[in-house]
Amino acid sequence: MKQFAELFMNLDRTNKTNAKVELMKNYFLTASDEDKLWALTLFTGRRPSFKVNRTQVKEWAAEEADIPMWLFQESYHSVGDLGETISLILPRSAATDSDRSLTEWFDYLHALPAMTEGEKRTHILNAWAQLSKHETFVFNKLLMGSFRIGVSQTLVVRALAEATETDSNVIAHRIMGQWDPSQTTFEQLILDKGENDNASRPYPFFLAYPIEGDISGLGNPGDWFAEWKWDGIRSQIIYRNNELFIWTRGEELSTDKFPELHFLSSVLPNGTVLDGEIVSYFDNKPMPFNVLQTRIGRKNLSKKVLEEAPVAFIAYDILEANGIDIRDWPQSQRRAQLETIHQNVPGQSYFNLSPLIDFKEWSELHDLHPLSRQNIAEGFMIKRKSSTYQVGRKKGDWWKWKINPLSVDAVLIYAQKGSGRRAELFTDYTFAVWGEDKKLIPFAKAYSGLTDAEIGQVDYFIKRNILEKFGPVRTVKPELVFEIGFEGINESSRHKSGIAVRFPRILRWRKDKKAEEADTLESLKGILEMYK
Numbered sequence: 001m002k003q004f005a006e007l008f009m010n011l012d013r014t015n016k017t018n019a020k021v022e023l024m025k026n027y028f029l030t031a032s033d034e035d036k037l038w039a040l041t042l043f044t045g046r047r048p049s050f051k052v053n054r055t056q057v058k059e060w061a062a063e064e065a066d067i068p069m070w071l072f073q074e075s076y077h078s079v080g081d082l083g084e085t086i087s088l089i090l091p092r093s094a095a096t097d098s099d100r101s102l103t104e105w106f107d108y109l110h111a112l113p114a115m116t117e118g119e120k121r122t123h124i125l126n127a128w129a130q131l132s133k134h135e136t137f138v139f140n141k142l143l144m145g146s147f148r149i150g151v152s153q154t155l156v157v158r159a160l161a162e163a164t165e166t167d168s169n170v171i172a173h174r175i176m177g178q179w180d181p182s183q184t185t186f187e188q189l190i191l192d193k194g195e196n197d198n199a200s201r202p203y204p205f206f207l208a209y210p211i212e213g214d215i216s217g218l219g220n221p222g223d224w225f226a227e228w229k230w231d232g233i234r235s236q237i238i239y240r241n242n243e244l245f246i247w248t249r250g251e252e253l254s255t256d257k258f259p260e261l262h263f264l265s266s267v268l269p270n271g272t273v274l275d276g277e278i279v280s281y282f283d284n285k286p287m288p289f290n291v292l293q294t295r296i297g298r299k300n301l302s303k304k305v306l307e308e309a310p311v312a313f314i315a316y317d318i319l320e321a322n323g324i325d326i327r328d329w330p331q332s333q334r335r336a337q338l339e340t341i342h343q344n345v346p347g348q349s350y351f352n353l354s355p356l357i358d359f360k361e362w363s364e365l366h367d368l369h370p371l372s373r374q375n376i377a378e379g380f381m382i383k384r385k386s387s388t389y390q391v392g393r394k395k396g397d398w399w400k401w402k403i404n405p406l407s408v409d410a411v412l413i414y415a416q417k418g419s420g421r422r423a424e425l426f427t428d429y430t431f432a433v434w435g436e437d438k439k440l441i442p443f444a445k446a447y448s449g450l451t452d453a454e455i456g457q458v459d460y461f462i463k464r465n466i467l468e469k470f471g472p473v474r475t476v477k478p479e480l481v482f483e484i485g486f487e488g489i490n491e492s493s494r495h496k497s498g499i500a501v502r503f504p505r506i507l508r509w510r511k512d513k514k515a516e517e518a519d520t521l522e523s524l525k526g527i528l529e530m531y532k
Contacts, residue, residue: 003031004039004102005135011149020151024159033186034103040189041181043156045251047145048106051113052120054082054144060121064128065089077472080417080424083140087133098130106181109142154392164190169204169391177201178253199240202247203273203319203327204391208381208398215382215401216362223385225331226357226365228377229400230314231289231488232279233296237261237313239268240323246278259301260311260350267345271323274315274338275389276354279376281312284349286376289502290490315342316354316381319389327389331397334389365401372403378487379403405485406501406527408433408519409510412480413440415462416473418447426462426474427455429506431484433497434520441521443497444484449506458509481510481518489528499524 007027011020024043028036041048062072067089079085100108108127112120124143131139141147157175161168174190177200218224234249244265246255255262258278268274280287287309295301295309318338319327326334335356342353357380359365365380372379379402387397414430428447432440450458458480465477485507492500499521 001098001100001102001105001131001135001138003027004035005132005138007039008138008149009134011151017155021155021159021162024151024156025163028160028163032101032103035101037181037184037186037189038102038106040156040160040175040186042142042147043149043151044153044175046181047147048109048142049145050109050143052124052143056117056121057086057124057140057144058082060124061086061090061128064125065091073471077417078424080422080472083144083146084137086128086140087137090128090133090136092133098135100130105139105142110182157392160190166190172204172391173201176204176251177247199243200238200245200247200253202236202238202245202251203275203325203389205234205236205249205275206317206390206398207393208400209393209395211382211399211401214362215365215399218362218382218399221360221362225335225383225385226359227316227354227381227383228357228372228375229379229381229402230277230279230286230354231376231378232277232286232292232314235276235278235313236319237264237268237272237274237276237315238320239265239270239272242270244268248278257295257301258311258313259306261313263348264313264345264351267348267351268341269322271320272341273318273320274313274341275317275319276313276315278311278313280309281349281352282310286312286314288376288490289488290492290500312350312352314352314354317389330386330388331383332385369401369403402487405487405503405505405507406489407483407485407507408523408527409481409513409517410444410484411440411478411515411518412458412476412482413442413478414473415476422455425455425459427459429458429482431482431504432478433518433524434516436521440478441497443495443499443521443524444486444501444504446482446484446504446506449485450509454509478515481513481515483507483510489524491528497521497524499528 007023010023014020027039031039058072059069062069072089075089076082076085079088112123115123127139128136157168157172161171164171171190177198179189236247238245238247244255244262245253246258246261248254280291291309292311295305298305315338318334318341319325321337326337339353342351345351357365357368369380379400382399382401384397390397410431410433412429413432415426416428418425418427428445430442430445432442435441461480462474462476465479466474467477468475483506484504486501486504488502490500491498494500
């Protein structure tokens with residue numbers, strides 16, 4: 001645990017990409033195989049659950065620290081992270097120390113679900129007594145399933161590839177899909193050269209880069225395909241060994257969530273992997289993303305939900321054909337293979353090809369681009385016909401040309417502190433527009449879009465203009481105006497404003513505007529009417 005906690009803290013202290021890769025590489029070179037596997041589990045976003053009650057953990061920590069709960073809560077609101085708060089308030093004994101490995105601590109945690117409440121308390125207090133401050137912080141993050149770290153999967157893959165002297169594309173594929181650190185070994189997962197691959201394993205997704213400058217800079221239009229950029233759930237459909245698997249880009253196995261697509265197991269050739277978008281689909285055309293949202297996260301799909309939010313799969317690539325990895329084929333050849341597959345599927349509206357846009361000059365795409373929203377699309381995907389299917393976000397072969405975001409000018413009314421390095425800064429903001437009664441109505445939260453310098457200036461203002469406190473949330477004097485951009489807008493009965501916006505973000509700080517000049521709820525409703 002000491003070695004992993006040190007790695008965690010060192011990664012948190014640096015923003016330099018190469019430094020992070022070197023730190024992880026050294027860990028993969030020196031840690032035990034068991035610990036490397038558990039570290040990889042955490043780095044790839046897998047967070048085991050140990051069924052602990054966070055409220056009880058707070059109470060046990062406050063009792064152990066011998067402080068009243070109100071003081072614990074104030075400390076928590078100031079720090080912004082529960083695991084870190086507990087690690088800071090607990091008393092320390094220089095005599096206590098533990099040499100348990102990361103793997104042994106996971107074994108320790110896995111005993112919790114079978115324990116009584118009293119046994120859990122003793123078990124957790126015993127762990128806190130053995131660990132240093134930094135180790136306790138990491139232990140708490142594992143305990144409560146809140147472990148996150150500021151490294152992308154691309155950097156993890158790179159570090160592991162360098163440590164094992166293995167091609168990074170191979171590593172990226174091996175760590176995809178379903179695997180359980182308690183049911184496999186580092187040797188089997190990483191070093192077996194693919195012999196342990198399971199039938200459900202997806203391929204790493206190829207991601208597009210935002211277009212830079214004018215599309216005419218891409219050269220000869222004849223070298224490129226163009227298609228709509230669909231607004232859905234990026235997914236891979238896998239049919240191997242006579243079993244169908246549906247994976248989302250977030251590495252969630254979602255086969256049961258889309259029963260409309262199960263018919264593909266009877267029409268796809270064995271050994272087929274398709275890449276595309278799951279969208280809500282009705283009357284032979286996509287529906288807005290908010291329709292799809294009504295069934296995301298539901299454990300049970302009722303007949304009503306299936307009728308009101310039917311889905312289809314829009315395929316735009318094929319990665320495996322007849323059990324053969326064809327990602328090295330050029331895009332044009334893969335497209336031809338995909339069209340052949342689609343032709344052999346009986347007339348089913350649930351499985352569609354993403355149509356290629358017929359154009360000969362870039363000016364034709366320029367003219368068509370403003371119509372993206374009317375086509376329930378986010379813009380264009382532009383793909384080089386000769387390109388292979390690569391891993392991750394690579395510049396040069398796949399580009400996305402998105403439409404400009406919708407936007408309104410809104411007033412900052414609530415703020416909350418961030419976490420980690422931003423635990424002392426107010427970085428989470430709620431924005432409002434003016435209602436008919438001249439009252440501000442909240443409509444969106446946004447966390448990104450400001451520079452570090454601007455965050456510092458906003459934080460300075462907030463700390464000097466707090467009106468009320470509601471737990472960690474602060475009501476702020478309504479003076480600062482920001483342009484808030486968003487990709488989509490829909491009606492919503494769950495929001496006070498009656499409107500929900502998709503992917504809100506701060507576009508710029510409108511220092512030139514006063515609060516009373518911000519937009520109104522009617523402005524938002526006007527945008528909504530335009531894109532209904």
